[in-house]
Amino acid sequence: MTAYFEKVNAWNKDLWKGLSLPLASLDLELTERCNNNCVHCYINLPPGDVDAQKRELSTSELKDILNEAASLGCLRVRFTGGEPLLREDFEELYVFARKLGLKVVIFTNATCITRALAELFFKIPPLELIEVTMFGARKNSYERITRSPGSFEAARRGMNLLLEKGVPFIIKGVLLKDNMTDAEELTSWTSTIPWMDGPPVFSRASYLRCRRDSKVKNDLIKRKRLSPAETVASLMSAQNGYENALREFCTKFMGPQGEKLFSCGAGIGGGCVDAYGNFQLCMMLRHPETVYDLRAGSLKEALEVFFPKIRETKASNPGYLKRCARCFLMGMCEQCPARSWIEYGTLDSPVEYLCEIAHAQARHLGLLEEGELGWEVKDWEQRLESLSGTAPGGEQTRTGQGTCALA
Amino acid sequence: MDKEVRLDCVYVPSRDIVARDIEGELIIVPLVSGIGDLEDELFTLNETGRAIWDRLDGKKKLSEIVSELCEEFEGDEKEIESDVLGLTNELLKRKIVVKTSTE
Numbered sequence A: 001m002t003a004y005f006e007k008v009n010a011w012n013k014d015l016w017k018g019l020s021l022p023l024a025s026l027d028l029e030l031t032e033r034c035n036n037n038c039v040h041c042y043i044n045l046p047p048g049d050v051d052a053q054k055r056e057l058s059t060s061e062l063k064d065i066l067n068e069a070a071s072l073g074c075l076r077v078r079f080t081g082g083e084p085l086l087r088e089d090f091e092e093l094y095v096f097a098r099k100l101g102l103k104v105v106i107f108t109n110a111t112c113i114t115r116a117l118a119e120l121f122f123k124i125p126p127l128e129l130i131e132v133t134m135f136g137a138r139k140n141s142y143e144r145i146t147r148s149p150g151s152f153e154a155a156r157r158g159m160n161l162l163l164e165k166g167v168p169f170i171i172k173g174v175l176l177k178d179n180m181t182d183a184e185e186l187t188s189w190t191s192t193i194p195w196m197d198g199p200p201v202f203s204r205a206s207y208l209r210c211r212r213d214s215k216v217k218n219d220l221i222k223r224k225r226l227s228p229a230e231t232v233a234s235l236m237s238a239q240n241g242y243e244n245a246l247r248e249f250c251t252k253f254m255g256p257q258g259e260k261l262f263s264c265g266a267g268i269g270g271g272c273v274d275a276y277g278n279f280q281l282c283m284m285l286r287h288p289e290t291v292y293d294l295r296a297g298s299l300k301e302a303l304e305v306f307f308p309k310i311r312e313t314k315a316s317n318p319g320y321l322k323r324c325a326r327c328f329l330m331g332m333c334e335q336c337p338a339r340s341w342i343e344y345g346t347l348d349s350p351v352e353y354l355c356e357i358a359h360a361q362a363r364h365l366g367l368l369e370e371g372e373l374g375w376e377v378k379d380w381e382q383r384l385e386s387l388s389g390t391a392p393g394g395e396q397t398r399t400g401q402g403t404c405a406l407a
Numbered sequence B: 001m002d003k004e005v006r007l008d009c010v011y012v013p014s015r016d017i018v019a020r021d022i023e024g025e026l027i028i029v030p031l032v033s034g035i036g037d038l039e040d041e042l043f044t045l046n047e048t049g050r051a052i053w054d055r056l057d058g059k060k061k062l063s064e065i066v067s068e069l070c071e072e073f074e075g076d077e078k079e080i081e082s083d084v085l086g087l088t089n090e091l092l093k094r095k096i097v098v099k100t101s102t103e
Helices: A050-055 A059-071 A090-099 A115-123 A139-146 A151-165 A180-190 A215-224 A228-237 A242-253 A299-311 A318-322 A337-344 A352-365 A380-387 B047-053 B062-073 B077-093
Strands: A005-008 A025-029 A076-080 A103-108 A130-133 A169-174 A201-203 A270-273 A278-280 B009-013 B017-022 B025-030 B042-045 B097-102
Touching: A025 A059, A059 A090, A059 A299, A076 A090, A090 A103, A090 A115, A115 A151, A130 A151, A139 A151, A169 A180, A180 A228, A228 A242, A228 A352, A242 A352, A242 A380, A270 A299, A278 A299, B009 B062, B009 B077, B042 B047, B047 B062, B047 B077, B062 B077, B077 B097
Parallel strands: A025 A076, A025 A270, A076 A103, A103 A130, A130 A169, A169 A201
Antiparallel strands: A005 B042, A270 A278, B009 B097, B017 B025, B025 B042
């Protein structure tokens, strides 16, 4: 008797061999509103922001987008925000998506998880791990970041409800000056969560406000985010084999990328729909000329016509052409059109903060001497070659898939 | 509950799963807990499985499905019967199909 029946992982490449899925996964920002007020947040608006709420996609518009996503072969959607659970129609949208045969990633602070919601996730499982943000293992360190009294207890209560029902979730964190010293304790606490297969993934290079909407908030983020030296020290001391993975990554993917701005996979087989129906190549890129209005079009058209055109964009900024276009640290550096837009309002400005981090990492790995600049090095290929095989023994990591913090 | 698959019974995809046709590939996505062994897994069928699945419409008995397949593929009846019973049994075990009636 033959085996007619096969259990498959949705991301198994063989499954899609020969198929050309226009859309594999889709991020949906259900709202930009959030009940926390995190110091580092790139997007949050107050929970009661009526204007924002009025502009948000309606339930029916979101269902139309989910329907089209499913018709394009999409297997996974991510409900994110803001805090997606603030939407009154969250349950309706969740069940709707699951009934379309979509797996759902929920990115939440867990403070709004009720017994009823945990029960729903148990009965109709998301089929993906719920991703919970945590900033500290203690009330004071956590709420120093969230600036929302009672949020620590609420988050723990939400996670306990998930634990009670056996609903799988993992922790994601952010390291800032305010909670840097708590990372070890948080890591230790997360090891008690049955679905964590290692230390939590910490984002370090905090984004400025992605809508460029507040100088005051940007100044605060700049003060709170780790310095390049702190970022590198923290990355290299992480107990998840980051350094080995970085060495391996460098030998495979680093090198000057010329004037072409998009070297990542943004807008290929996926993208992010913001709370108001703008389809973006990735979660961060909100430059008005790079977003597609779904209220006047379709996911299909954006993926087949609009995004490929945007991806052809070339740099014209002399600073970028002189530095980034010729820099062999590209790949390791998080410089990208989205970060450039967020920091400077253009797609092709070298982001000094990221440049410093990349150079500090390169010095740490022995790729650069003190004072050397990545775009001036002529023998970069030999340097990268010498890097292979120099990695100290150690475990492989799951962070080696690229340097984009949102990968 | 009768768990034995029978040729004189009619089976239909359960409402607890979502069957999706993605570019010609059938993907079975669990909707509720308790489908299959692991909840983060999806299921797919091979060509033979797909030919059987497409006929599990809640109207045809398995014996009728066997006859249809014999006619269409001109295969050995015993072999096809064994395939139909085998697959339906696996699907039933995983609660992907349910029995609708018994003669």
